[in-house]
Amino acid sequence: MRQTYASVRAASYYLVAGIPLDRELERLRRLDVFAAGPLAERRPELRVRRTRRRPNRLGFAVPTEHRLSVTAYPEIGPGDVLETLLHELVHLHVGRAPEAHAWHGPTFKRTLALAMREAYGVEIPTPRNTLHGVYAEAIGQRLADLEPTTGLEPVTPSLRMKCSTN
Numbered sequence: 001m002r003q004t005y006a007s008v009r010a011a012s013y014y015l016v017a018g019i020p021l022d023r024e025l026e027r028l029r030r031l032d033v034f035a036a037g038p039l040a041e042r043r044p045e046l047r048v049r050r051t052r053r054r055p056n057r058l059g060f061a062v063p064t065e066h067r068l069s070v071t072a073y074p075e076i077g078p079g080d081v082l083e084t085l086l087h088e089l090v091h092l093h094v095g096r097a098p099e100a101h102a103w104h105g106p107t108f109k110r111t112l113a114l115a116m117r118e119a120y121g122v123e124i125p126t127p128r129n130t131l132h133g134v135y136a137e138a139i140g141q142r143l144a145d146l147e148p149t150t151g152l153e154p155v156t157p158s159l160r161m162k163c164s165t166n
């Protein structure tokens, strides 16, 4: 069988802020909240971009192509990258909802909140907006509580970044 690019990528390609994103993706796509969607059926293609400075866009998803991208930058923390990863996975699950604010509308927000709770035990009031950074701190704190000895870096104070979805 012919190997795809994804299958030959080194583990280091997916390692961001101490998190092996390929393994985390496998765990996340099996969450109950995603059970009735495309993620449960098939692993999406994940790309990791690396930049020298914090970019304007931390990640994006292309539901029609079942792929997502997250961007790593020098000061990124585990909460930052996990928030982005799960946010983009929720885009792949929800797609363009038939409602106002199709990408970040009520369906997206509700699904993201359920996914955050299931994946990381994070329960915060459903944010009015879905800019990146809303969940990052809570995830980072939760990780620190769960694994105080892993030496994970504290989450960087997150600016809130707009997500764009193509």
Ligand SMILES: [Zn+2]
Pocket: 087, 091, 104, 130, 163, 164, 165
């Ligand atoms: Zn988004």
